[in-house]
Amino acid sequence: MTSRGKRFGAPHDGASRPTADKSERGIPEATVARLPVYLRALVTLSDRGIATCSSEELATAAGVNSAKLRKDLSYLGSYGTRGVGYDVEYLRYQIAREIGVTQDWPVVIVGIGNLGHALANYSGFSSRGFRIAALLDADPGRQGEVVGDLPILAFDRIEELVAEHGVAIGVIATPAPAAQAVCDRLVAAGITSILNFAPTVLAVPEGVDVRKVDLSIELQILAYHEQRKAGLLDRIDPGLPDTTPAMPGKTTTAKAVG
Amino acid sequence: MTSRGKRFGAPHDGASRPTADKSERGIPEATVARLPVYLRALVTLSDRGIATCSSEELATAAGVNSAKLRKDLSYLGSYGTRGVGYDVEYLRYQIAREIGVTQDWPVVIVGIGNLGHALANYSGFSSRGFRIAALLDADPGRQGEVVGDLPILAFDRIEELVAEHGVAIGVIATPAPAAQAVCDRLVAAGITSILNFAPTVLAVPEGVDVRKVDLSIELQILAYHEQRKAGLLDRIDPGLPDTTPAMPGKTTTAKAVG
DNA sequence: AAGTGTGAAAGCATTCACAGCG
Protein backbone atom coordinates (compact mmCIF):
# COMPACT_ATOMS: atom_id res chain seq x y z
CA MET A 1 0.00 0.00 0.00
CA THR A 2 2.32 2.91 0.38
CA SER A 3 0.87 5.99 -1.11
CA ARG A 4 3.74 7.81 -2.66
CA GLY A 5 2.41 10.33 -5.08
CA LYS A 6 -1.02 10.31 -3.57
CA ARG A 7 -2.31 12.61 -0.95
CA PHE A 8 -3.98 9.91 1.07
CA GLY A 9 -2.72 6.50 1.94
CA ALA A 10 -5.36 3.92 1.25
CA PRO A 11 -5.53 0.80 3.36
CA HIS A 12 -3.85 -2.29 2.10
CA ASP A 13 -4.19 -1.20 -1.46
CA GLY A 14 -1.34 -2.26 -3.61
CA ALA A 15 -1.43 1.07 -5.39
CA SER A 16 1.43 1.20 -7.77
CA ARG A 17 3.73 4.12 -7.56
CA PRO A 18 4.64 6.27 -10.52
CA THR A 19 7.17 3.88 -11.98
CA ALA A 20 10.20 5.72 -13.25
CA ASP A 21 10.72 3.14 -15.96
CA LYS A 22 9.30 -0.35 -16.16
CA SER A 23 12.64 -1.89 -16.96
CA GLU A 24 14.57 0.05 -14.33
CA ARG A 25 13.93 -1.70 -11.01
CA GLY A 26 10.20 -2.07 -11.45
CA ILE A 27 9.26 -4.41 -8.62
CA PRO A 28 5.46 -4.67 -8.31
CA GLU A 29 4.03 -3.40 -5.06
CA ALA A 30 2.40 -6.76 -4.31
CA THR A 31 5.80 -8.37 -4.56
CA VAL A 32 7.44 -5.75 -2.35
CA ALA A 33 4.86 -6.51 0.33
CA ARG A 34 5.83 -10.18 0.27
CA LEU A 35 9.59 -9.82 0.29
CA PRO A 36 9.67 -9.30 4.07
CA VAL A 37 7.69 -12.51 4.48
CA TYR A 38 10.19 -14.42 2.38
CA LEU A 39 13.00 -12.86 4.33
CA ARG A 40 11.53 -14.04 7.59
CA ALA A 41 10.96 -17.52 6.22
CA LEU A 42 14.58 -17.66 5.12
CA VAL A 43 15.77 -16.57 8.55
CA THR A 44 13.70 -19.35 10.09
CA LEU A 45 15.16 -21.92 7.71
CA SER A 46 18.62 -20.56 8.34
CA ASP A 47 18.15 -20.82 12.11
CA ARG A 48 17.18 -24.44 11.62
CA GLY A 49 20.48 -25.00 9.89
CA ILE A 50 18.96 -25.51 6.44
CA ALA A 51 21.41 -24.42 3.76
CA THR A 52 19.34 -24.95 0.63
CA CYS A 53 15.66 -25.00 -0.26
CA SER A 54 13.39 -25.36 -3.24
CA SER A 55 10.81 -22.78 -4.23
CA GLU A 56 8.22 -25.23 -2.97
CA GLU A 57 9.75 -25.43 0.50
CA LEU A 58 10.31 -21.72 0.82
CA ALA A 59 6.82 -20.99 -0.44
CA THR A 60 5.33 -23.30 2.17
CA ALA A 61 7.35 -21.63 4.90
CA ALA A 62 6.15 -18.24 3.69
CA GLY A 63 2.53 -19.24 3.24
CA VAL A 64 2.27 -18.65 -0.51
CA ASN A 65 2.33 -20.92 -3.54
CA SER A 66 5.54 -21.68 -5.33
CA ALA A 67 4.59 -20.08 -8.64
CA LYS A 68 4.02 -16.78 -6.93
CA LEU A 69 7.25 -17.08 -5.03
CA ARG A 70 9.27 -17.80 -8.15
CA LYS A 71 7.63 -14.96 -10.04
CA ASP A 72 8.35 -12.61 -7.15
CA LEU A 73 11.98 -13.65 -6.92
CA SER A 74 12.36 -13.31 -10.66
CA TYR A 75 11.93 -9.55 -10.27
CA LEU A 76 15.06 -9.45 -8.13
CA GLY A 77 17.21 -11.50 -10.47
CA SER A 78 18.22 -15.10 -10.94
CA TYR A 79 19.36 -16.13 -7.51
CA GLY A 80 18.42 -19.80 -7.71
CA THR A 81 20.05 -22.79 -9.34
CA ARG A 82 17.96 -24.81 -11.75
CA GLY A 83 17.49 -28.35 -10.69
CA VAL A 84 18.68 -27.50 -7.18
CA GLY A 85 16.90 -24.59 -5.53
CA TYR A 86 18.06 -21.58 -3.55
CA ASP A 87 21.00 -21.10 -1.21
CA VAL A 88 19.30 -19.90 1.97
CA GLU A 89 22.00 -17.48 3.14
CA TYR A 90 22.61 -16.05 -0.28
CA LEU A 91 18.96 -15.44 -1.04
CA ARG A 92 18.45 -14.05 2.43
CA TYR A 93 21.18 -11.54 1.84
CA GLN A 94 19.88 -10.58 -1.58
CA ILE A 95 16.38 -9.96 -0.31
CA ALA A 96 17.66 -8.03 2.70
CA ARG A 97 19.67 -5.88 0.34
CA GLU A 98 16.74 -5.34 -2.00
CA ILE A 99 14.52 -4.29 0.89
CA GLY A 100 17.30 -2.15 2.24
CA VAL A 101 17.77 -3.72 5.65
CA THR A 102 21.39 -4.77 5.51
CA GLN A 103 21.97 -1.84 7.82
CA ASP A 104 19.66 -0.56 10.51
CA TRP A 105 17.22 2.29 9.92
CA PRO A 106 16.79 4.67 12.84
CA VAL A 107 13.15 5.05 13.81
CA VAL A 108 11.33 7.40 16.17
CA ILE A 109 8.21 6.36 18.02
CA VAL A 110 5.75 9.11 18.92
CA GLY A 111 3.14 8.55 21.61
CA ILE A 112 4.31 6.31 24.42
CA GLY A 113 0.99 5.10 25.83
CA ASN A 114 0.07 1.45 26.11
CA LEU A 115 0.87 0.68 22.53
CA GLY A 116 3.98 2.85 22.46
CA HIS A 117 5.31 0.95 25.45
CA ALA A 118 4.71 -2.33 23.72
CA LEU A 119 6.49 -1.10 20.60
CA ALA A 120 9.39 0.32 22.60
CA ASN A 121 9.85 -3.02 24.32
CA TYR A 122 9.62 -5.00 21.12
CA SER A 123 12.89 -6.84 20.76
CA GLY A 124 12.59 -7.66 17.08
CA PHE A 125 13.64 -4.26 15.77
CA SER A 126 17.39 -4.70 15.67
CA SER A 127 17.35 -8.15 14.11
CA ARG A 128 15.06 -6.93 11.35
CA GLY A 129 16.81 -3.82 10.18
CA PHE A 130 15.63 -1.11 12.56
CA ARG A 131 16.84 0.72 15.62
CA ILE A 132 14.77 2.90 17.90
CA ALA A 133 16.47 6.28 17.80
CA ALA A 134 14.09 7.95 20.25
CA LEU A 135 10.79 7.74 22.09
CA LEU A 136 8.77 10.94 22.03
CA ASP A 137 5.67 12.12 23.80
CA ALA A 138 4.00 15.50 24.05
CA ASP A 139 2.85 14.84 27.62
CA PRO A 140 5.41 16.26 30.11
CA GLY A 141 4.11 13.78 32.67
CA ARG A 142 5.53 10.95 30.64
CA GLN A 143 8.81 12.59 29.67
CA GLY A 144 11.87 11.26 31.45
CA GLU A 145 10.42 7.83 32.07
CA VAL A 146 12.71 5.13 30.74
CA VAL A 147 11.10 2.49 28.55
CA GLY A 148 13.20 -0.37 27.25
CA ASP A 149 16.53 1.44 27.79
CA LEU A 150 15.43 4.73 26.25
CA PRO A 151 14.09 7.82 27.99
CA ILE A 152 10.90 9.42 26.74
CA LEU A 153 11.77 12.80 25.27
CA ALA A 154 9.67 15.87 24.54
CA PHE A 155 8.02 15.74 21.13
CA ASP A 156 9.44 19.23 20.51
CA ARG A 157 12.84 17.73 20.02
CA ILE A 158 11.80 15.94 16.86
CA GLU A 159 13.60 18.29 14.44
CA GLU A 160 16.81 18.01 16.39
CA LEU A 161 16.59 14.22 16.47
CA VAL A 162 15.82 13.87 12.78
CA ALA A 163 18.76 16.09 11.94
CA GLU A 164 21.12 14.38 14.34
CA HIS A 165 20.30 10.74 13.67
CA GLY A 166 19.15 10.98 10.07
CA VAL A 167 15.78 9.52 10.96
CA ALA A 168 13.60 8.86 7.91
CA ILE A 169 10.91 6.66 9.46
CA GLY A 170 8.44 7.64 12.14
CA VAL A 171 5.89 5.54 14.02
CA ILE A 172 2.73 7.24 15.25
CA ALA A 173 1.19 5.58 18.30
CA THR A 174 -0.77 8.55 19.60
CA PRO A 175 -4.52 8.79 20.11
CA ALA A 176 -6.39 9.43 16.87
CA PRO A 177 -7.15 13.12 17.48
CA ALA A 178 -3.44 13.96 17.80
CA ALA A 179 -2.25 11.90 14.85
CA GLN A 180 -2.61 14.41 12.02
CA ALA A 181 -0.82 17.18 13.89
CA VAL A 182 1.98 14.81 14.86
CA CYS A 183 2.19 13.61 11.28
CA ASP A 184 2.45 17.16 9.94
CA ARG A 185 5.23 17.93 12.36
CA LEU A 186 7.12 14.74 11.49
CA VAL A 187 6.88 15.56 7.81
CA ALA A 188 8.01 19.14 8.44
CA ALA A 189 10.98 17.76 10.35
CA GLY A 190 12.00 15.74 7.31
CA ILE A 191 10.49 12.32 7.90
CA THR A 192 9.32 10.71 4.68
CA SER A 193 7.93 7.35 5.82
CA ILE A 194 5.27 6.91 8.46
CA LEU A 195 3.76 3.89 10.11
CA ASN A 196 0.45 4.94 11.60
CA PHE A 197 -1.20 3.03 14.43
CA ALA A 198 -3.79 5.71 15.13
CA PRO A 199 -7.21 4.95 13.69
CA THR A 200 -7.27 7.93 11.35
CA VAL A 201 -6.60 8.64 7.72
CA LEU A 202 -3.49 10.77 7.47
CA ALA A 203 -3.05 13.41 4.82
CA VAL A 204 0.54 13.77 3.69
CA PRO A 205 2.27 15.60 0.86
CA GLU A 206 3.52 13.80 -2.20
CA GLY A 207 6.71 11.89 -1.61
CA VAL A 208 5.76 10.76 1.88
CA ASP A 209 4.74 7.14 2.33
CA VAL A 210 2.16 6.14 4.91
CA ARG A 211 1.26 2.65 5.99
CA LYS A 212 -1.30 1.96 8.61
CA VAL A 213 -2.02 -0.75 11.14
CA ASP A 214 -5.54 -0.77 12.47
CA LEU A 215 -6.82 -3.36 14.91
CA SER A 216 -10.49 -2.52 14.44
CA ILE A 217 -10.30 -2.72 10.70
CA GLU A 218 -8.68 -6.13 10.83
CA LEU A 219 -11.27 -7.40 13.27
CA GLN A 220 -14.10 -5.99 11.21
CA ILE A 221 -12.83 -7.76 8.11
CA LEU A 222 -12.78 -10.99 10.09
CA ALA A 223 -16.27 -10.24 11.40
CA TYR A 224 -17.55 -9.82 7.86
CA HIS A 225 -16.39 -13.28 6.87
CA GLU A 226 -17.45 -14.76 10.17
CA GLN A 227 -20.94 -13.42 9.65
CA ARG A 228 -20.99 -15.02 6.23
CA LYS A 229 -20.01 -18.40 7.69
CA ALA A 230 -22.72 -18.10 10.31
CA GLY A 231 -25.15 -17.11 7.60
CA LEU A 232 -24.46 -20.31 5.71
CA LEU A 233 -25.33 -22.30 8.80
CA ASP A 234 -28.48 -20.25 9.31
CA ARG A 235 -29.75 -21.32 5.94
CA ILE A 236 -29.32 -24.95 6.92
CA ASP A 237 -30.67 -24.48 10.42
CA PRO A 238 -32.95 -21.43 10.34
CA GLY A 239 -34.85 -19.85 13.19
CA LEU A 240 -32.14 -17.49 14.47
CA PRO A 241 -32.62 -13.74 14.75
CA ASP A 242 -31.79 -12.51 11.28
CA THR A 243 -30.89 -9.37 9.36
CA THR A 244 -32.21 -5.83 9.63
CA PRO A 245 -33.45 -5.47 13.21
CA ALA A 246 -33.69 -1.69 13.71
CA MET A 247 -32.93 1.18 11.29
CA PRO A 248 -36.05 1.37 9.15
CA GLY A 249 -35.84 4.23 6.63
CA LYS A 250 -33.27 6.91 5.97
CA THR A 251 -32.68 9.84 8.36
CA THR A 252 -33.48 7.61 11.34
CA THR A 253 -31.01 7.58 14.21
CA ALA A 254 -30.63 3.90 15.04
CA LYS A 255 -27.44 3.00 16.87
CA ALA A 256 -25.10 1.67 14.21
CA VAL A 257 -21.69 0.71 15.49
CA GLY A 258 -18.54 2.19 14.15
CA MET B 1 -6.64 -11.00 2.49
CA THR B 2 -8.30 -13.54 4.73
CA SER B 3 -7.41 -17.00 3.66
CA ARG B 4 -10.59 -18.99 3.88
CA GLY B 5 -10.24 -22.07 1.84
CA LYS B 6 -6.50 -21.87 1.79
CA ARG B 7 -4.20 -23.53 4.17
CA PHE B 8 -1.97 -20.53 4.63
CA GLY B 9 -2.92 -16.91 5.01
CA ALA B 10 -0.83 -14.81 2.74
CA PRO B 11 0.01 -11.26 3.74
CA HIS B 12 -2.04 -8.46 2.34
CA ASP B 13 -3.10 -10.53 -0.58
CA GLY B 14 -6.60 -9.84 -1.69
CA ALA B 15 -7.04 -13.54 -2.28
CA SER B 16 -10.56 -14.18 -3.36
CA ARG B 17 -12.47 -16.79 -1.49
CA PRO B 18 -14.27 -19.62 -3.26
CA THR B 19 -17.32 -17.62 -4.19
CA ALA B 20 -20.49 -19.63 -3.74
CA ASP B 21 -22.11 -17.74 -6.59
CA LYS B 22 -21.07 -14.49 -8.18
CA SER B 23 -24.53 -12.99 -8.04
CA GLU B 24 -25.24 -14.07 -4.48
CA ARG B 25 -23.53 -11.49 -2.25
CA GLY B 26 -20.26 -11.40 -4.13
CA ILE B 27 -18.47 -8.48 -2.52
CA PRO B 28 -14.86 -8.33 -3.72
CA GLU B 29 -12.26 -8.80 -1.02
CA ALA B 30 -10.64 -5.46 -1.79
CA THR B 31 -13.98 -3.79 -1.17
CA VAL B 32 -14.55 -5.69 2.07
CA ALA B 33 -11.18 -4.43 3.31
CA ARG B 34 -12.28 -0.85 2.70
CA LEU B 35 -15.77 -1.00 4.20
CA PRO B 36 -14.39 -0.55 7.75
CA VAL B 37 -12.58 2.55 6.56
CA TYR B 38 -15.77 4.00 5.14
CA LEU B 39 -17.57 3.12 8.33
CA ARG B 40 -15.04 5.00 10.39
CA ALA B 41 -15.20 8.00 8.08
CA LEU B 42 -18.99 8.03 8.42
CA VAL B 43 -18.74 7.90 12.20
CA THR B 44 -16.39 10.86 12.11
CA LEU B 45 -18.76 12.83 9.87
CA SER B 46 -21.66 11.85 12.08
CA ASP B 47 -19.82 13.01 15.20
CA ARG B 48 -19.30 16.35 13.50
CA GLY B 49 -23.03 16.60 13.03
CA ILE B 50 -22.93 16.17 9.27
CA ALA B 51 -26.15 14.55 8.05
CA THR B 52 -25.43 14.19 4.35
CA CYS B 53 -22.36 13.85 2.17
CA SER B 54 -21.39 13.35 -1.45
CA SER B 55 -19.22 10.49 -2.63
CA GLU B 56 -16.48 13.03 -3.09
CA GLU B 57 -16.63 14.17 0.52
CA LEU B 58 -16.83 10.69 1.96
CA ALA B 59 -14.04 9.51 -0.30
CA THR B 60 -11.82 12.32 0.91
CA ALA B 61 -12.57 11.47 4.53
CA ALA B 62 -11.75 7.85 3.84
CA GLY B 63 -8.61 8.51 1.83
CA VAL B 64 -9.73 7.00 -1.46
CA ASN B 65 -11.01 8.44 -4.72
CA SER B 66 -14.69 8.89 -5.31
CA ALA B 67 -14.97 6.46 -8.23
CA LYS B 68 -13.64 3.66 -6.08
CA LEU B 69 -15.94 4.59 -3.24
CA ARG B 70 -19.02 4.59 -5.46
CA LYS B 71 -18.04 1.31 -7.04
CA ASP B 72 -17.52 -0.21 -3.61
CA LEU B 73 -20.85 1.03 -2.31
CA SER B 74 -22.60 -0.23 -5.42
CA TYR B 75 -21.85 -3.79 -4.27
CA LEU B 76 -23.96 -3.19 -1.19
CA GLY B 77 -26.94 -1.72 -2.99
CA SER B 78 -28.21 1.72 -3.93
CA TYR B 79 -28.03 3.62 -0.70
CA GLY B 80 -27.42 7.07 -2.15
CA THR B 81 -29.68 9.64 -3.73
CA ARG B 82 -28.76 10.88 -7.19
CA GLY B 83 -28.12 14.57 -7.31
CA VAL B 84 -27.84 14.68 -3.52
CA GLY B 85 -25.45 12.18 -1.98
CA TYR B 86 -25.62 9.83 0.99
CA ASP B 87 -27.44 10.08 4.29
CA VAL B 88 -24.64 9.65 6.80
CA GLU B 89 -26.59 7.74 9.47
CA TYR B 90 -28.35 5.54 7.00
CA LEU B 91 -25.23 4.57 5.10
CA ARG B 92 -23.40 4.05 8.36
CA TYR B 93 -26.01 1.61 9.49
CA GLN B 94 -26.03 -0.23 6.19
CA ILE B 95 -22.27 -0.68 6.17
CA ALA B 96 -22.24 -1.74 9.83
CA ARG B 97 -24.88 -4.31 9.01
CA GLU B 98 -23.01 -5.55 5.97
CA ILE B 99 -19.82 -5.96 7.98
CA GLY B 100 -21.78 -7.56 10.76
CA VAL B 101 -20.98 -5.16 13.58
CA THR B 102 -24.45 -3.98 14.55
CA GLN B 103 -24.00 -6.23 17.56
CA ASP B 104 -20.77 -6.94 19.44
CA TRP B 105 -18.61 -9.95 18.71
CA PRO B 106 -16.98 -11.54 21.74
CA VAL B 107 -13.21 -11.84 21.32
CA VAL B 108 -10.53 -13.63 23.32
CA ILE B 109 -7.00 -12.31 23.53
CA VAL B 110 -4.25 -14.85 24.09
CA GLY B 111 -0.85 -13.77 25.38
CA ILE B 112 -0.97 -10.84 27.76
CA GLY B 113 2.56 -9.50 27.45
CA ASN B 114 3.33 -5.94 26.44
CA LEU B 115 1.20 -6.05 23.36
CA GLY B 116 -1.59 -8.02 25.02
CA HIS B 117 -1.77 -5.37 27.71
CA ALA B 118 -2.06 -2.65 25.11
CA LEU B 119 -4.81 -4.54 23.31
CA ALA B 120 -6.65 -5.26 26.55
CA ASN B 121 -6.62 -1.59 27.43
CA TYR B 122 -7.71 -0.47 23.98
CA SER B 123 -10.96 1.37 24.45
CA GLY B 124 -12.14 1.24 20.88
CA PHE B 125 -13.42 -2.33 20.94
CA SER B 126 -16.95 -1.75 22.13
CA SER B 127 -17.69 1.19 19.88
CA ARG B 128 -16.52 -0.79 16.87
CA GLY B 129 -18.44 -4.00 17.24
CA PHE B 130 -16.29 -6.08 19.59
CA ARG B 131 -16.16 -7.02 23.25
CA ILE B 132 -13.28 -8.66 25.04
CA ALA B 133 -14.71 -11.88 26.44
CA ALA B 134 -11.51 -13.00 28.15
CA LEU B 135 -7.79 -12.50 28.48
CA LEU B 136 -5.77 -15.70 28.48
CA ASP B 137 -2.17 -16.55 29.17
CA ALA B 138 -0.36 -19.84 29.63
CA ASP B 139 2.03 -18.36 32.20
CA PRO B 140 0.66 -18.98 35.73
CA GLY B 141 2.72 -16.00 36.91
CA ARG B 142 0.48 -13.71 34.93
CA GLN B 143 -2.81 -15.37 35.71
CA GLY B 144 -5.05 -13.51 38.10
CA GLU B 145 -3.65 -10.10 37.26
CA VAL B 146 -6.41 -7.71 36.27
CA VAL B 147 -5.90 -5.77 33.04
CA GLY B 148 -8.47 -3.24 31.96
CA ASP B 149 -11.26 -4.68 34.12
CA LEU B 150 -10.64 -8.31 33.18
CA PRO B 151 -8.60 -10.93 35.00
CA ILE B 152 -6.03 -12.94 33.09
CA LEU B 153 -7.22 -16.54 32.96
CA ALA B 154 -5.41 -19.80 32.28
CA PHE B 155 -5.17 -20.62 28.58
CA ASP B 156 -6.54 -24.06 29.45
CA ARG B 157 -9.94 -22.57 29.91
CA ILE B 158 -10.27 -21.68 26.26
CA GLU B 159 -12.73 -24.47 25.37
CA GLU B 160 -14.98 -23.55 28.26
CA LEU B 161 -14.93 -19.87 27.30
CA VAL B 162 -15.62 -20.48 23.63
CA ALA B 163 -18.56 -22.69 24.54
CA GLU B 164 -19.92 -20.32 27.16
CA HIS B 165 -19.59 -17.00 25.32
CA GLY B 166 -19.86 -18.23 21.75
CA VAL B 167 -16.49 -16.75 20.90
CA ALA B 168 -15.67 -16.97 17.20
CA ILE B 169 -12.71 -14.60 16.99
CA GLY B 170 -9.36 -15.01 18.70
CA VAL B 171 -6.41 -12.63 18.89
CA ILE B 172 -2.94 -14.13 19.22
CA ALA B 173 -0.44 -11.83 20.94
CA THR B 174 2.01 -14.47 22.10
CA PRO B 175 5.69 -14.75 21.18
CA ALA B 176 6.24 -16.28 17.76
CA PRO B 177 7.34 -19.74 18.94
CA ALA B 178 4.07 -20.28 20.83
CA ALA B 179 1.75 -18.98 18.14
CA GLN B 180 1.14 -22.12 16.11
CA ALA B 181 0.33 -24.25 19.14
CA VAL B 182 -2.01 -21.58 20.48
CA CYS B 183 -3.61 -21.31 17.07
CA ASP B 184 -4.18 -25.07 16.86
CA ARG B 185 -5.80 -25.07 20.27
CA LEU B 186 -8.03 -22.10 19.40
CA VAL B 187 -9.16 -23.83 16.25
CA ALA B 188 -9.79 -27.08 18.12
CA ALA B 189 -11.88 -25.11 20.61
CA GLY B 190 -14.07 -23.88 17.79
CA ILE B 191 -12.63 -20.49 16.88
CA THR B 192 -12.84 -19.78 13.16
CA SER B 193 -11.30 -16.32 12.82
CA ILE B 194 -7.86 -15.37 14.05
CA LEU B 195 -5.99 -12.11 14.19
CA ASN B 196 -2.32 -12.91 14.52
CA PHE B 197 0.19 -10.43 15.93
CA ALA B 198 2.97 -13.00 16.25
CA PRO B 199 5.56 -12.77 13.48
CA THR B 200 4.87 -16.25 12.11
CA VAL B 201 2.90 -17.81 9.30
CA LEU B 202 0.05 -19.78 10.81
CA ALA B 203 -1.23 -22.99 9.27
CA VAL B 204 -4.97 -23.43 9.72
CA PRO B 205 -7.53 -25.84 8.32
CA GLU B 206 -9.93 -24.80 5.61
CA GLY B 207 -12.76 -22.64 6.87
CA VAL B 208 -10.61 -20.73 9.33
CA ASP B 209 -9.68 -17.15 8.43
CA VAL B 210 -6.39 -15.67 9.52
CA ARG B 211 -5.32 -12.08 9.26
CA LYS B 212 -1.99 -10.86 10.45
CA VAL B 213 -0.50 -7.67 11.75
CA ASP B 214 3.25 -7.47 11.59
CA LEU B 215 5.24 -4.44 12.62
CA SER B 216 8.49 -5.54 11.03
CA ILE B 217 6.89 -6.28 7.71
CA GLU B 218 5.26 -2.86 7.58
CA LEU B 219 8.51 -1.15 8.47
CA GLN B 220 10.43 -3.17 5.91
CA ILE B 221 8.01 -2.18 3.19
CA LEU B 222 8.55 1.44 4.17
CA ALA B 223 12.30 0.87 4.21
CA TYR B 224 12.18 -0.48 0.67
CA HIS B 225 10.55 2.68 -0.64
CA GLU B 226 12.71 4.87 1.54
CA GLN B 227 15.81 3.30 0.09
CA ARG B 228 14.47 3.99 -3.36
CA LYS B 229 13.94 7.66 -2.54
CA ALA B 230 17.46 7.89 -1.17
CA GLY B 231 18.72 6.15 -4.27
CA LEU B 232 17.22 8.80 -6.49
CA LEU B 233 19.08 11.47 -4.56
CA ASP B 234 22.29 9.46 -4.76
CA ARG B 235 22.11 9.57 -8.51
CA ILE B 236 21.88 13.35 -8.40
CA ASP B 237 24.46 13.77 -5.65
CA PRO B 238 26.74 10.70 -5.76
CA GLY B 239 29.60 9.83 -3.49
CA LEU B 240 27.70 8.05 -0.75
CA PRO B 241 28.38 4.48 0.32
CA ASP B 242 26.45 2.42 -2.18
CA THR B 243 25.07 -1.06 -2.80
CA THR B 244 26.60 -4.49 -2.27
CA PRO B 245 29.05 -4.05 0.57
CA ALA B 246 29.70 -7.60 1.79
CA MET B 247 28.23 -10.95 0.68
CA PRO B 248 30.28 -11.79 -2.40
CA GLY B 249 29.31 -15.18 -3.85
CA LYS B 250 26.86 -17.82 -2.82
CA THR B 251 27.42 -20.03 0.24
CA THR B 252 29.14 -17.17 2.05
CA THR B 253 27.95 -16.36 5.56
CA ALA B 254 27.75 -12.58 5.59
CA LYS B 255 25.42 -11.10 8.19
CA ALA B 256 22.17 -10.41 6.40
CA VAL B 257 19.42 -9.00 8.54
CA GLY B 258 16.07 -10.63 8.92
C1' DA C 1 15.69 -35.82 -13.40
C1' DA C 2 14.68 -31.83 -10.84
C1' DG C 3 13.46 -27.43 -10.30
C1' DT C 4 14.07 -22.50 -11.79
C1' DG C 5 12.68 -18.62 -14.62
C1' DT C 6 9.24 -16.74 -17.58
C1' DG C 7 6.04 -15.80 -21.52
C1' DA C 8 1.16 -16.17 -22.04
C1' DA C 9 -3.56 -16.70 -20.15
C1' DA C 10 -6.85 -15.87 -16.72
C1' DG C 11 -8.62 -13.37 -12.98
C1' DC C 12 -9.19 -9.04 -10.10
C1' DA C 13 -9.17 -4.25 -9.11
C1' DT C 14 -9.21 0.45 -10.42
C1' DT C 15 -10.36 4.10 -13.28
C1' DC C 16 -13.05 6.29 -16.89
C1' DA C 17 -16.82 8.42 -18.53
C1' DC C 18 -21.50 8.92 -18.99
C1' DA C 19 -26.47 7.41 -18.86
C1' DG C 20 -29.99 8.07 -15.82
C1' DC C 21 -32.37 9.65 -11.85
C1' DG C 22 -33.92 12.80 -8.25
Next chain:
DNA sequence: CGCTGTGAATGCTTTCACACTT
Protein backbone atom coordinates in the same frame (compact mmCIF):
# COMPACT_ATOMS: atom_id res chain seq x y z
C1' DC D 1 -28.29 20.63 -12.68
C1' DG D 2 -25.64 17.52 -9.84
C1' DC D 3 -24.36 13.37 -8.38
C1' DT D 4 -25.05 8.44 -8.15
C1' DG D 5 -24.55 3.97 -10.15
C1' DT D 6 -22.35 1.26 -13.58
C1' DG D 7 -20.79 -0.83 -18.13
C1' DA D 8 -16.47 -0.66 -20.55
C1' DA D 9 -11.53 0.07 -20.68
C1' DT D 10 -7.29 -0.22 -18.51
C1' DG D 11 -3.85 -1.92 -15.55
C1' DC D 12 -2.13 -5.19 -12.02
C1' DT D 13 -1.68 -9.70 -9.96
C1' DT D 14 -1.89 -14.47 -9.94
C1' DT D 15 -1.73 -18.77 -12.09
C1' DC D 16 -0.41 -21.94 -15.74
C1' DA D 17 2.62 -24.61 -18.07
C1' DC D 18 6.80 -25.51 -20.12
C1' DA D 19 11.42 -24.33 -22.13
C1' DC D 20 15.76 -24.34 -20.25
C1' DT D 21 19.59 -25.05 -17.15
C1' DT D 22 22.39 -27.63 -14.00
